[in-house]
Amino acid sequence: MVRQDWSDDDLARGLFEQNPEALETLISRYSRELFYFIRLVLDGVGVAQDVEECVNDLFVVAWQEINSFDHERGTLRTWLTMRAKYIALDRRRQLCRRQTHTTQLADETRQWTTAEYIRGWTASGRTGYDNDGRASLPPHPEASMEHLIEQNERREELRLALATLPELDRYLIYARYCKFASTEELAAKTGLSRHAVDTRLWRARKSLRETLKEHSHEYERI
Numbered sequence: 001m002v003r004q005d006w007s008d009d010d011l012a013r014g015l016f017e018q019n020p021e022a023l024e025t026l027i028s029r030y031s032r033e034l035f036y037f038i039r040l041v042l043d044g045v046g047v048a049q050d051v052e053e054c055v056n057d058l059f060v061v062a063w064q065e066i067n068s069f070d071h072e073r074g075t076l077r078t079w080l081t082m083r084a085k086y087i088a089l090d091r092r093r094q095l096c097r098r099q100t101h102t103t104q105l106a107d108e109t110r111q112w113t114t115a116e117y118i119r120g121w122t123a124s125g126r127t128g129y130d131n132d133g134r135a136s137l138p139p140h141p142e143a144s145m146e147h148l149i150e151q152n153e154r155r156e157e158l159r160l161a162l163a164t165l166p167e168l169d170r171y172l173i174y175a176r177y178c179k180f181a182s183t184e185e186l187a188a189k190t191g192l193s194r195h196a197v198d199t200r201l202w203r204a205r206k207s208l209r210e211t212l213k214e215h216s217h218e219y220e221r222i
Contacts, residue, residue: 002028008076015066023063030077031055034084041088046095049159053174054091058084060171064189094178161211169204176201 003025006014011029014022038054061083069079162170168190175181175189186197 009071012066012069012071012076015062015069018063023059026062027059030080031059034058034080037081038084038088041085042092042095045092049163050091050095053170054084054087056167057087057171057174060167061087064191157212158208161208164211165204165207169200169207172197172201173204173208 001021001024003010003021006022006025011022011026015026035051035055038058039051042051042054058080062080069076162173165173172186172190175186176183181189183194183197186192187194190197192200
């Protein structure tokens with residue numbers, strides 16, 4: 001239940017007490033404002049989904065790490081804004097690294113396939129002319145980009161599959177396999193036992209595999 005009559009001090013106390021109403025009210029009060037703030041920090045890098053995930057991560061942090069908030073050093077809004085800034089900057093660095101890696105991979109693939117085409121073309125004994133006596137060229141290297149396109153499609157399928165998971169499971173998957181957090185760290189942050197964390201991760205992975213398998217079957221029927 002959203003408590004519109006609560007002040008930020010009431011919200012902070014509710015979060016300290018792990019009151020779900022405090023979290024619900026916090027999200028209702030600040031999600032739109034922080035969405036636009038995070039989008040400004042990302043500065044055009046990424047898509048709306050990245051902004052939304054940053055906002056979700058922020059509220060997970062607010063729920064799990066409220067003990068780091070000190071009202072003597074600033075307001076709850078200031079604390080949230082600073083945490084949002086760090087989360088957004090971290091996501092921006094990840095996205096920039098990913099874009100750089102993708103560009104480098106595309107360049108390397110083009111260079112490799114061009115060399116392979118030329119080697120295969122010349123090694124086949126062709127003279128460089130077709131049967132009509134016109135100059136012939138090796139296959140266009142852009143054809144080799146199909147592999148990269150398939151990889152991008154698979155990443156998009158994975159992103160959509162992740163969106164079907166519960167919010168906590170998405171957080172665990174992201175923290176474990178993107179941020180490389182240990183099971184112990186995840187247990188400490190979520191309040192779950194190590195066994196519960198491992199179980200949720202196992203179920204999340206199983207759900208992702210099943211969802212991705214369904215996507216592949218749908219494509220086969222098209």
